[in-house]
Amino acid sequence: MSTSAEATAKKARLSGNVLKTISNEKRSSLLHKIHDGLKANAASIKEANQLDLQSAEKNGLADSLYKRLDLFKGDKFETMLVGIKDVAGLEDPVGKLKLARELDEGLNLYQVTAPVGALLVIFESRPEVIANITSLAIKSGNAAILKGGKESVNTFREISNIINTVITENESVSGIPSGVIQLIETRQDVSDLLQQDLYIDLVVPRGSNALVRQIKSSTKIPVLGHADGICSIYLDEDANLENAKRITIDAKTSYPAGCNAMETLLINPNMPEWWQVLENLVKTGNVKLHVTADVKSALLTKLQEANKLDEQLQSSIVDADEATDFDQEFLSLDCAVNFVESTEAAVAHINLHSSKHTDAIITENKANAEYFLKGVDSSGVYWNASTRFADGFRYGFGTEVGISTSKIHARGPVGLDGLVSYQYQLRGSGQVASDYVGSGGNKAFIHKNLDTSQVQLGA
Amino acid sequence: MSTSAEATAKKARLSGNVLKTISNEKRSSLLHKIHDGLKANAASIKEANQLDLQSAEKNGLADSLYKRLDLFKGDKFETMLVGIKDVAGLEDPVGKLKLARELDEGLNLYQVTAPVGALLVIFESRPEVIANITSLAIKSGNAAILKGGKESVNTFREISNIINTVITENESVSGIPSGVIQLIETRQDVSDLLQQDLYIDLVVPRGSNALVRQIKSSTKIPVLGHADGICSIYLDEDANLENAKRITIDAKTSYPAGCNAMETLLINPNMPEWWQVLENLVKTGNVKLHVTADVKSALLTKLQEANKLDEQLQSSIVDADEATDFDQEFLSLDCAVNFVESTEAAVAHINLHSSKHTDAIITENKANAEYFLKGVDSSGVYWNASTRFADGFRYGFGTEVGISTSKIHARGPVGLDGLVSYQYQLRGSGQVASDYVGSGGNKAFIHKNLDTSQVQLGA
Numbered sequence: 001m002s003t004s005a006e007a008t009a010k011k012a013r014l015s016g017n018v019l020k021t022i023s024n025e026k027r028s029s030l031l032h033k034i035h036d037g038l039k040a041n042a043a044s045i046k047e048a049n050q051l052d053l054q055s056a057e058k059n060g061l062a063d064s065l066y067k068r069l070d071l072f073k074g075d076k077f078e079t080m081l082v083g084i085k086d087v088a089g090l091e092d093p094v095g096k097l098k099l100a101r102e103l104d105e106g107l108n109l110y111q112v113t114a115p116v117g118a119l120l121v122i123f124e125s126r127p128e129v130i131a132n133i134t135s136l137a138i139k140s141g142n143a144a145i146l147k148g149g150k151e152s153v154n155t156f157r158e159i160s161n162i163i164n165t166v167i168t169e170n171e172s173v174s175g176i177p178s179g180v181i182q183l184i185e186t187r188q189d190v191s192d193l194l195q196q197d198l199y200i201d202l203v204v205p206r207g208s209n210a211l212v213r214q215i216k217s218s219t220k221i222p223v224l225g226h227a228d229g230i231c232s233i234y235l236d237e238d239a240n241l242e243n244a245k246r247i248t249i250d251a252k253t254s255y256p257a258g259c260n261a262m263e264t265l266l267i268n269p270n271m272p273e274w275w276q277v278l279e280n281l282v283k284t285g286n287v288k289l290h291v292t293a294d295v296k297s298a299l300l301t302k303l304q305e306a307n308k309l310d311e312q313l314q315s316s317i318v319d320a321d322e323a324t325d326f327d328q329e330f331l332s333l334d335c336a337v338n339f340v341e342s343t344e345a346a347v348a349h350i351n352l353h354s355s356k357h358t359d360a361i362i363t364e365n366k367a368n369a370e371y372f373l374k375g376v377d378s379s380g381v382y383w384n385a386s387t388r389f390a391d392g393f394r395y396g397f398g399t400e401v402g403i404s405t406s407k408i409h410a411r412g413p414v415g416l417d418g419l420v421s422y423q424y425q426l427r428g429s430g431q432v433a434s435d436y437v438g439s440g441g442n443k444a445f446i447h448k449n450l451d452t453s454q455v456q457l458g459a
Numbered sequence: 460m461s462t463s464a465e466a467t468a469k470k471a472r473l474s475g476n477v478l479k480t481i482s483n484e485k486r487s488s489l490l491h492k493i494h495d496g497l498k499a500n501a502a503s504i505k506e507a508n509q510l511d512l513q514s515a516e517k518n519g520l521a522d523s524l525y526k527r528l529d530l531f532k533g534d535k536f537e538t539m540l541v542g543i544k545d546v547a548g549l550e551d552p553v554g555k556l557k558l559a560r561e562l563d564e565g566l567n568l569y570q571v572t573a574p575v576g577a578l579l580v581i582f583e584s585r586p587e588v589i590a591n592i593t594s595l596a597i598k599s600g601n602a603a604i605l606k607g608g609k610e611s612v613n614t615f616r617e618i619s620n621i622i623n624t625v626i627t628e629n630e631s632v633s634g635i636p637s638g639v640i641q642l643i644e645t646r647q648d649v650s651d652l653l654q655q656d657l658y659i660d661l662v663v664p665r666g667s668n669a670l671v672r673q674i675k676s677s678t679k680i681p682v683l684g685h686a687d688g689i690c691s692i693y694l695d696e697d698a699n700l701e702n703a704k705r706i707t708i709d710a711k712t713s714y715p716a717g718c719n720a721m722e723t724l725l726i727n728p729n730m731p732e733w734w735q736v737l738e739n740l741v742k743t744g745n746v747k748l749h750v751t752a753d754v755k756s757a758l759l760t761k762l763q764e765a766n767k768l769d770e771q772l773q774s775s776i777v778d779a780d781e782a783t784d785f786d787q788e789f790l791s792l793d794c795a796v797n798f799v800e801s802t803e804a805a806v807a808h809i810n811l812h813s814s815k816h817t818d819a820i821i822t823e824n825k826a827n828a829e830y831f832l833k834g835v836d837s838s839g840v841y842w843n844a845s846t847r848f849a850d851g852f853r854y855g856f857g858t859e860v861g862i863s864t865s866k867i868h869a870r871g872p873v874g875l876d877g878l879v880s881y882q883y884q885l886r887g888s889g890q891v892a893s894d895y896v897g898s899g900g901n902k903a904f905i906h907k908n909l910d911t912s913q914v915q916l917g918a
Contacts, residue, residue, distance in 0.1 A: 014807075017836055242889070375480045377573075382884075384887045384889050389890070390883075395883070408660070421870060423839070423870065425841075429702075430699065
């Protein structure tokens with residue numbers, strides 16, 4: 001075990017414990033100061049960013065990646081600064097009262113949101129992300145250890161230095177110690193820190209599926225994120241044809257690399273004109289269909305009957321590899337297609353093959369829709385809407401920490417809420433348990449819920 | 460990897476997926492049928508229980524353990540039966556609406572509680588626990604794989620057979636498949652199942668610290684429970700002496716083997732008469748004090764000045780092993796004692812040494828109390844109350860699944876709520892993401908929260 005990783009993790013935990021006690025006013029005010037510091041030091045950040053761009057050029061980085069590195073292209077830098085103020089202005093996620101209960105006279109139980117503690121956040125090379133994550137961490141009262149993609153190392157280092165200078169300069173006023181934000185730079189640092197489950201409470205990986213999978217398999221710390229987004233759409237026998245066409249085109253083709261894109265299309269063969277949905281995917285969306293033998297023979301027959309089978313269609317209908325195609329995220333204009341005979345069968349297929357991200361039913365039949373919404377085990381279950389809506393901004397969460405496919409804690413698109421947990425506060429006046437029934441005494445518990453909107457804790 | 464473990468785990472997951480769709484009425488009605496089945500078969504359960512008692516006798520089991528095995532001693536069996544009906548009568552934890560938001564006209568987002576999925580529950584030898592866990596699992600819509608202590612294997616097997624007969628007989632009416640409750644019998648089964656993270660969503664170990672620790676270190680599945688209960692009480696300089704005395708006696712001595720018992724006492728030496736609290740622990744509570752050098756010299760001086768230092772006190776004040784005593788759960792009438800100079804120092808000590816279970820401050824000083832409640836990182840943070848209140852029954856949760864010391868999902872005493880998570884339901888009318896701003900379109904999101912009490916899902 002690396003001593004330096006342990007020291008970094010312990011520093012995060014200890015400074016997080018202090019940050020936890022700081023008021024929202026001071027946390028938000030520090031974010032405004034960080035905003036000002038980054039704004040005032042735009043020149044030195046630009047200089048560091050130039051170094052990264054030069055290395056990228058020297059290393060022959062692809063044009064699209066190069067563009068992502070350039071923090072001063074367009075209004076990216078200004079948008080980054082505005083984002084910090086936006087997060088500062090959000091409602092305080094810490095200290096929210098979720099339950100208030102009178103256990104006995106003068107003995108009240110409160111369930112109150114609290115920061116998770118110490119985060120390890122791993123993200124890609126877009127330089128503006130470091131400011132976003134810093135804001136989210138400080139706003140939610142969590143210490144964070146940050147690791148960004150190596151292509152932006154100079155920019156990250158400069159931004160992190162400025163942030164830490166601001167934090168240190170304001171420590172005597174804000175009470176927030178500099179250890180709340182720490183930058184690490186190597187993959188070895190990451191793998192050492194993944195062993196620090198005593199001090200780190202949550203890992204948030206934002207990056208490739210391979211990265212997330214590797215992190216999940218090498219740590220005992222809970223991971224907030226998703227390795228795969230295998231989203232399915234089920235066309236029920238009572239699907240509206242126009243809805244089916246529009247939604248599948250949107251879900252498959254509007255951003256095929258997105259984790260909320262459709263990868264599997266399940267079709268009830270009793271849906272009239274189902275084949276037109278597939279024809280439309282090929283002709284309008286340029287999609288390659290990976291179809292089972294049943295689908296293939298039925299589809300070719302329908303297309304021939306309608307005199308529609310052209311060369312594009314012929315080359316776009318390929319045999320599905322049934323052992324793998326229904327368990328993979330294509331991230332391209334490919335889609336696996338299968339027949340299912342009922343809503344029950346669709347739900348069973350999805351629960352076995354999906355990655356618990358987002359799955360949709362298209363139907364006008366309310367009973368089938370309700371069964372689907374109850375039966376599917378994923379974080380998002382949709383009725384007559386595109387899976388592409390699975391997104392923190394579209395949900396109105398203000399900002400998105402990630403999309404989680406785990407079954408507990410935070411599921412689906414995660415806003416600031418995913419970075420808090422809760423504590424029980426018990427406020428008494430000298431009560432002891434042995435005075436109560438069940439523990440030798442004769443006092444009875446009242447267990448009366450109080451109106452949380454009327455409670456003012458700490459006032 | 461064991462094929463049989465995989466089959467068991469997959470069966471749990473698949474039957475859990477069905478159970479997830481069943482109404483509360485049918486889940487609760489099945490519990491009443493299970494109640495009736497167990498009641499009708501009391502004779503065969505008693506026979507099986509006799510076999511376990513005979514083996515216990517043969518193996519020379521300690522008297523206290525023997526008593527726990529006897530399901531027909533006093534009203535234990537009747538209490539077990541009543542418990543099933545009690546759980547059946549609880550409010551449905553599934554399908555609760557936590558958030559309702561209009562994203563756009565005809566496009567509504569709902570956050571709805573849902574079962575976690577498939578549970579692996581490991582528990583001790585008390586035979587009645589199997590009925591309790593079965594009730595909790597079915598009520599919360601989760602499939603469960605059960606492993607009880609080996610001393611009660613015959614009783615568990617008989618009860619499990621009756622439960623599964625009832626489930627099977629009612630399957631055509633209830634829709635609940637028999638795979639929702641499965642009994643396993645060996646430790647090897649448990650360790651094979653701990654590898655089934657694809658199918659099992661949550662492990663709930665109820666047993667010794669060693670068992671929980673071993674489980675936590677050998678699975679990637681989230682574990683709901685606690686290995687240690689290292690609870691501390693801090694006596695602030697403004698502590699009320701009578702409160703301090705009563706609360707420490709209750710917390711240390713009313714049930715020393717409890718995970719919510721006090722293991723560490725932190726004292727602000729500026730508290731007047733602090734030494735009387737320690738004297739009282741020894742004289743009234745028979746507690747052995749493991750004290751640091753500072754505490755020892757100050758305490759002996761105070762006791763001598765007051766002419767109180769007798770033989771019992773002298774032999775009950777021993778040197779703390781500072782390297783270990785503040786990180787261990789004594790589970791006996793022992794207590795580690797240290798001085799801390801301030802509330803901040805107390806919070807820092809607790810955050811470093813406690814097991815995130817429950818910690819208390821005794822003080823009349825509101826500012827210090829509020830700092831403590833905000834600063835301590837444990838699931839329970841108490842002001843002027845005994846740590847022994849950390850208990851699902853005392854919190855009024857109706858029934859207790861366990862006490863969790865994890866930082867995410869369920870914390871502290873966990874009721875049925877800990878066995879549910881949530882899903883996002885999106886109910887639309889054909890909407891696609893690319894029609895909205897930010898994704899190429901020009902429609903704007905409304906993002907208006909709806910009054911959840913006015914929403915009737917599935918109606």
